[in-house]
Amino acid sequence: MFRPYTPKGDVQKKPYHTDRFYVPKEIAQEPITDEIVKDDLEKLERAIGDTKSFFMRNEAIVYVPAPKNKEALALLRSLGYEQLMELSAIDYLATRGELEVFYELLSAVKNRRLRLKVVIKEKEAIESVADMWRSANWSERECYDMFGVIFNNHPRLSRILMPDDWNGHPLLRSYPLQGDEFARWYEVDKIYGKEFREKIGEENRDPARVDRNDTRNFARLGYEVGVGEAPKDEITPIKYVEKRSIVLYDDFDPQKQKVLDKRK
Amino acid sequence: MTTQLPNRLQPFYENIAFERDDNTMILNFGPQHPSAHGQMNLILELDGELITKSRPNIGFLHRGVEKMAENMIYNEFLPTTDRIDYINSTSNNYGFALAVETLLGIEAPRRAQAIRLALLELSRICSHLLFLSTHALDVGAMSMMLYPFREREYALDLFEEYCGARLTHNSIRIGGVPLDFTPEWIKQCEAFLDHMPKQIEIYDALLKENRIWRMRLENIGVISRELAMSWGLSGVMLRGSGVAWDIRKERPYELYKEVDFEVPITDVGDCYGRYRLYIEEMWQSIKLIRQALKIYEDSPPELMANAPEYISAPKEQLMTQNYSLMQHFALITQGMRPPKGEVYVATESPKGELGFYIVSDGEPYPRRVKVRGPSFFHCGLLEDLLIGHQVADAVTIIGNANVIFGEIDR
Numbered sequence: 001m002f003r004p005y006t007p008k009g010d011v012q013k014k015p016y017h018t019d020r021f022y023v024p025k026e027i028a029q030e031p032i033t034d035e036i037v038k039d040d041l042e043k044l045e046r047a048i049g050d051t052k053s054f055f056m057r058n059e060a061i062v063y064v065p066a067p068k069n070k071e072a073l074a075l076l077r078s079l080g081y082e083q084l085m086e087l088s089a090i091d092y093l094a095t096r097g098e099l100e101v102f103y104e105l106l107s108a109v110k111n112r113r114l115r116l117k118v119v120i121k122e123k124e125a126i127e128s129v130a131d132m133w134r135s136a137n138w139s140e141r142e143c144y145d146m147f148g149v150i151f152n153n154h155p156r157l158s159r160i161l162m163p164d165d166w167n168g169h170p171l172l173r174s175y176p177l178q179g180d181e182f183a184r185w186y187e188v189d190k191i192y193g194k195e196f197r198e199k200i201g202e203e204n205r206d207p208a209r210v211d212r213n214d215t216r217n218f219a220r221l222g223y224e225v226g227v228g229e230a231p232k233d234e235i236t237p238i239k240y241v242e243k244r245s246i247v248l249y250d251d252f253d254p255q256k257q258k259v260l261d262k263r264k
Numbered sequence: 265m266t267t268q269l270p271n272r273l274q275p276f277y278e279n280i281a282f283e284r285d286d287n288t289m290i291l292n293f294g295p296q297h298p299s300a301h302g303q304m305n306l307i308l309e310l311d312g313e314l315i316t317k318s319r320p321n322i323g324f325l326h327r328g329v330e331k332m333a334e335n336m337i338y339n340e341f342l343p344t345t346d347r348i349d350y351i352n353s354t355s356n357n358y359g360f361a362l363a364v365e366t367l368l369g370i371e372a373p374r375r376a377q378a379i380r381l382a383l384l385e386l387s388r389i390c391s392h393l394l395f396l397s398t399h400a401l402d403v404g405a406m407s408m409m410l411y412p413f414r415e416r417e418y419a420l421d422l423f424e425e426y427c428g429a430r431l432t433h434n435s436i437r438i439g440g441v442p443l444d445f446t447p448e449w450i451k452q453c454e455a456f457l458d459h460m461p462k463q464i465e466i467y468d469a470l471l472k473e474n475r476i477w478r479m480r481l482e483n484i485g486v487i488s489r490e491l492a493m494s495w496g497l498s499g500v501m502l503r504g505s506g507v508a509w510d511i512r513k514e515r516p517y518e519l520y521k522e523v524d525f526e527v528p529i530t531d532v533g534d535c536y537g538r539y540r541l542y543i544e545e546m547w548q549s550i551k552l553i554r555q556a557l558k559i560y561e562d563s564p565p566e567l568m569a570n571a572p573e574y575i576s577a578p579k580e581q582l583m584t585q586n587y588s589l590m591q592h593f594a595l596i597t598q599g600m601r602p603p604k605g606e607v608y609v610a611t612e613s614p615k616g617e618l619g620f621y622i623v624s625d626g627e628p629y630p631r632r633v634k635v636r637g638p639s640f641f642h643c644g645l646l647e648d649l650l651i652g653h654q655v656a657d658a659v660t661i662i663g664n665a666n667v668i669f670g671e672i673d674r
Contacts, residue, residue: 013335015598015628024626027367027605057607058367082493085610086636090623104608104621104636108493115608135496146330158418161326161673172332177328177335260495 009094010173022097034087034179036110040079048072058106059113066101070127077132081105081114085162087139089147091173093122100145101126125150128157146171165190178205287311291655295323299659301669306646306662317660318644318650322672323668329674333633337599338364338438341633346432349671351394354423355613357436362517363609363620364438367602368574373566374559376440377518382453382556383426383435385549386538389460390419391614392542392549395666396467399539402663403480415463418456421668425449439569439575450557457550464546471539483534485649485661488533495645498638499616500545500607501665504538506531511612523555534666536545542666545614574600599628608636615639615666637671 032038032053037060041053044062048071053062064072073084086104093099103116120126128151130137140151141160148169151157159166167182168175184202185194192200222235291308294300303323309316320441329348333341345360346353358380372380393412400408420430426449427435427442435441445453472475487497492505502509510527512520528544530537569575576595577588604626610619616638623632640664650658 013629017598018627022601024601025603026626027369027603056605057369059608061606083496085496085498085617086619086621086634088609088621088634090632098334104619106496108507108514110296111514113515113608113610115647133496134491134494134648137647138640142640160322161324163324172326173334177331177333 007094008174011176012173022127027056029056031055032060033165034112035113037114040076040081040112040114043079044072044075047075059115060116061117063117063119066120066124068125069101069103069116069118070129070132073105073129074132076105076114076116080109081112082107082109084133084135084139087136088143089149091147091171094173099149100198101143101149103129123150125152127152128154130154135221145169148172171201288316293655293658294601299663301662301667302521303669304643304662306650306658307512308650308655308658311451313648313654313656315653315655315658318647320646322643323669324673325669326663326673327670330633330635333599334630337628338602338630339595339599341434342438343432343434346434347666347670348637349391349613349615349618349639350431351668352387352391352614353431353433354383354435355391355611355618357434358384359611359618359620361436361438361614362611363622365569365601365605366609367605367622367624368438368571368600369603370439370571370574371668372440372518372569373564375444375563375565376567376569378556378560378563379441379445379567380457381523382445382549382553382560383423383433383441384604385552385556386419386422387433388454388549388614390416390423392546393419393428395542395614396539399663399666400471402659403477405471405474405477406469409527411463411467411470411601415460422449422453422456425452434452437568439571440566442567444565444567450560453553453557457553459556460546460550464543468543470554478536480657480660481534481539481664484653484657485533485535485664486533487645487649489531491645491648492533493530495648496641497616497645499612499614500541501616501645503527503529504541511617515610517609517611519556519559522559523552525555535660538664574602589595601628607631610636613619613638615642615668635671635674637668637674639665639667639669639671640673643667643672660661663664 002231032041034057041051041060041062044064045051048064048068051062051064053060083106084103085106088102090100090102098121101118101120105114105116107114118126126149127229128136128140130140137155138160140154141157143149144151144157145159145161146169158164162170166186168180186204188197188200223232225232226234229255284563289310291310293306293308300306303325305321305323307319307321309318321349327347329344332344336344336487342357345356348356349494393416397409397412423433423435424430426445427433439657456508487501487505489505492502492507497505498509506529508527515529525548528541528548530541567580572591574595576582576592577585581588604622604624604646606621606623608619608621610617617636618638619636621632621634621636622630625631645665646662649661653661
């Protein structure tokens with residue numbers, strides 16, 4: 001008997017049941033009918049070669065070879081696609097061993113949108129376009145941070161959303177939703193040091209978890225003890241004050257007040 | 265400067281230089297500064313009072329909204345979108361719902377579209393009011409803070425009346441809206457719309473010709489057209505630089521094709537110009553809500569699209585027809601399975617282009633959801649925009665950019 005092997009390349013959530021005969025529908029890849037876009041893409045094809053373009057839900061998508069991304073974008077920019085609205089990647093590493101990087105372009109003059117995509121292998125670097133668009137500076141940093149895509153000749157390719165010393169790229173599908181081993185100990189290691197791991201314990205990422213030993217957040221209601229005392233097992237009965245028919249209300253009695261020695 | 269080896273006892277801060285040969289000084293503006301929006305660590309290099317270098321660090325709020333989206337079914341993710349730009353949740357709900365609808369190839373019924381239009385514009389007013397008061401407070405107009413917040417409460421009351429929530433409304437569903445307007449709601453909304461113009465005039469009377477306000481805003485933070493295009497700016501930030509681009513107008517979606525409104529533009533590109541645009545946009549929103557209510561009156565009563573494969577049938581059918589109920593269970597427990605493909609749907613949120621890029625591979629969980637928040641680029645712009653300004657102007661410019669950090673690091 002062997003335990004069935006589950007691939008670790010994609011730990012994202014999966015549907016727990018899929019019909020055996022389920023075949024997903026597909027959005028049709030239509031030929032490009034829009035004259036302006038068609039014209040632009042023909043120019044691109046002549047200059048770059050080896051492009052593949054189609055319409056999907058009325059949006060133009062064009063694939064170009066990865067080494068020619070900058071050339072293609074420069075051409076499109078000169079054709080009026082002046083704004084780079086978004087840049088990021090899609091992870092197909094577990095299935096195809098590839099990442100797709102997309103560039104969402106907008107031409108306010110022509111009132112057209114165009115999505116340029118390049119397919120890169122794992123650990124393949126592509127050329128940065130940060131010198132063409134200032135927005136690419138931050139977008140590429142984000143893409144590097146989240147997917148680990150290296151952009152050559154980027155002026156400062158550093159992490160932007162995560163700390164500089166973070167390990168791993170969180171938006172990869174191989175990165176677990178609740179963080180990996182490194183993420184669980186990140187703050188303990190950073191603030192206290194590794195030797196305090198056992199004393200403090202790993203970070204709790206379950207928002208629904210109730211810690212019964214937590215005396216400060218009402219979790220041990222009825223089992224309260226003073227600060228620093230050991231938890232006890234017998235319950236302290238809660239008395240409700242029914243004076244003036246208001247529950248949980250007592251009149252202030254100056255005789256009963258207690259002044260603490262020092263602030264805890 | 266001697267090289268330091270960082271350790272826990274002697275940490276090494278790369279941005280603090282104690283001894284320098286030139287006259288420059290490094291200033292950490294934020295995250296403690298009240299106008300740094302809570303978490304922006306803006307590192308400024310100063311020459312006297314003049315900013316010579318600026319480096320905004322956007323902090324580590326990062327909640328991984330995109331990662332969460334990829335681990336949730338589409339309907340589960342909808343309430344999460346509220347938290348992306350938390351001062352106008354409806355626009356985010358709408359952006360995501362519209363993107364999924366485009367992916368599915370369905371359209372919301374006309375009444376739902378009218379309700380959405382009214383809610384979206386109401387949410388825009390809410391957002392602009394909050395912007396106005398906090399921006400004014402940042403600049404130093406303290407009494408100005410009180411007035412827009414008052415009207416914002418009235419607008420939030422309307423949201424509360426409609427869907428029960430004030431800030432994170434989740435008032436839009438994929439395929440339509442969950443609730444209908446009541447006659448009382450419409451009356452209250454009309455009362456609000458009658459109340460607003462006078463109030464906007466009051467704001468204007470306080471600020472428009474105010475000498476200090478103009479001195480603090482005029483010719484400050486001038487964005488050239490090239491810089492705006494290069495940073496991928498959108499919304500008021502782009503229109504303030506003379507680019508006539510509003511997605512509602514240029515690439516209209518849903519009812520924006522039918523309604524009549526104007527897009528205010530200025531080519532001055534300074535903070536004062538953009539402040540004027542925000543005020544003008546509120547006038548336009550009032551006009552739009554009135555039209556939405558008119559369209560609402562003449563629309564058939566359906567609220568959700570009829571697409572049994574993706575969207576649960578109405579309650580009446582669920583209670584009478586077995587197959588609808590079975591389909592409903594499947595949709596709730598497993599989620600809808602959109603067709604394979606990808607869409608990028610951009611909507612005009614109060615801050616600019618809010619885009620949802622969804623890649624589906626035919627499973628209930630999307631393969632990729634990329635949220636294009638306008639604030640991300642508006643914050644990046646500070647790298648270039650602050651240079652050459654005085655330190656005091658940094659506050660004006662950051663406030664005027666109207667950035668929301670929930671949207672920046674999602």
